[in-house]
């Protein structure tokens with residue numbers, strides 16, 4: 707199997723992490739892979755906010771948990787959160803941002819780092835607190851939250867993969 711196919715095949719969502727921080731140069735490599743995702747008309751509508759600051763990471767966790775209606779950590783202890791948002795003015799922004807998310811998760815797998823898509827970014831950045839947070843980071847514009855790609859070192863055994871459903875692919879030859 708080629709390396710890319712192996713990476714795609716072996717990536718699994720990691721739902722338990724060690725507290726150890728991912729080295730900055732690895733975070734940067736993963737983030738850069740995100741920036742190389744294709745986008746509708748090449749408009750690069752997405753942005754990535756790479757959060758390694760523990761205080762901010764914990765604040766995002768609290769905001770996300772509140773949307774879910776729980777008090778558990780929706781980031782499973784992962785020390786890094788890459789928030790993907792995309793410019794609402796661009797018609798393909800949700801697709802663009804989703805492809806960035808896929809690149810991030812695959813690049814993490816390539817680098818031996820665990821990852822998982824954590825949802826509710828849309829609701830998070832529709833809130834007054836979310837908007838204020840972006841503003842405080844100097845991010846201007848009307849962005850929709852697409853997802854959080856959490857990163858870290860997996861704790862314990864990988865989750866068992868689900869079999870692919872029988873009706874996934876239809877060939878029209």
Ligand SMILES: Cc1cc2nc3c(=O)[nH]c(=O)nc-3n(C[C@H](O)[C@H](O)[C@H](O)COP(=O)(O)O)c2cc1C
Pocket residue numbers: 717718719720721822823824825826865867
């Ligand atoms: C759009 C999307 C939203 C997701 N949201 C969450 C989430 O909020 N919390 C979570 O634990 N996993 C989330 N996941 C991860 C899925 O649970 C995971 O991809 C699925 O169980 C399949 O496992 P695999 O990625 O290991 O193949 C999300 C995945 C996608 C694609």
